[in-house]
Amino acid sequence: MENQEPKHVRRIRYKGTHPKAFKEKYKELQPDLYSEDIAKVIDQGRTPAGMHRSICVDEILAILSIEPGQVGMDATLGYGGHSLEILKRLQPGGRLFATDIDPIELPRTEERLRGLGYGEDVLTIRELNFSEIELIVAESGLLNFVLADLGVSSMQIDNPDRGFTFKVDGPLDLRLNPNKGKPASSLLKIVSQDRLTEIFTENSDEPYAHEIAEAIIIKISKGITIETTKQLRDIIIEVLKIVPQDQRKEEVKKTCQRVFQALRIAVNNEFGVLEGFLNELPYSLALGGRVAILTFHSGEDRRVKKSFQHFFNLGLYSEVAPDPIRPSAEECNANPRARSAKLRWAEKA
């Protein structure tokens, strides 16, 4: 068996001239091999499959004003884009603790960052919910800065196996950690109509909350389970037949975005863990330490704003962002996923 030629692996086949499905985009999924192709995708204002473009990087770095020797935390490691910029500024002598709850993407990001030369001495990575920040502080001591870039990464959204997108069919899962809790499809089997209406209203201000919840519960009561993203999308399309035809396509898209977001927030208890994290922050930062939080919808932004103001009134923060910072028009044009972002910060007294 010596000197055996490596087996030739045939690249994935796709219909037409360009790959469309996530798994077919073999060039985008191998950025090390196809850097020129990746650059072209980014120039077109798109995010390459399996990658995430970090938002408000310059604004965040300006707020956190990171210096060599500091100790900080990136609570939402994701693709590691923010972490990488932070790491460059922390040396010599600094240390970054980075957490994420996604057991699928976390090892990939860790491998990439370790491959760039960031060893355990400068970068500690933990699979952890940021609501458990006290476990990091027990290891790191009080932090000079904390960053949280809330929500989901492009890798999570674009991977149809995760069920985050209504654009392609996949299991209706929506868990950031698929090893814990129950997928959205299970929630829909046991939830009451009133609770479901509340989830759509409270989590994403859904104007058709009542109608969509009713349509889902009718299906479930007939023994029809909703297991896939397409099944849920089809229910929304059916409900929105009440919308004038010329507005329907756009309305279906926006409603799908809101409904999927509301279910994601419920399945991952996103507001609960955010509040836990916000309550621990003033006790996790060193004197003069700063926290920056990037939010993507009003439910998140409201909670961050309220918490920063609350602890400012108690004298635990010396300064808080007077208004949220928005990404520049240039960034929003280059990366449409930045459009809903709002950045707030606070400084420990």
Ligand SMILES: C[S@@+](CC[C@H](N)C(=O)[O-])C[C@H]1O[C@@H](n2cnc3c(N)ncnc32)[C@H](O)[C@@H]1O
């Ligand atoms: C928008 S992405 C972060 C992208 C990252 N800043 C970058 O530059 O690549 C958000 C990440 O936060 C993670 N996340 C969401 N909620 C979390 C939580 N409660 N604890 C830890 N990580 C969480 C998600 O799994 C996702 O990877």
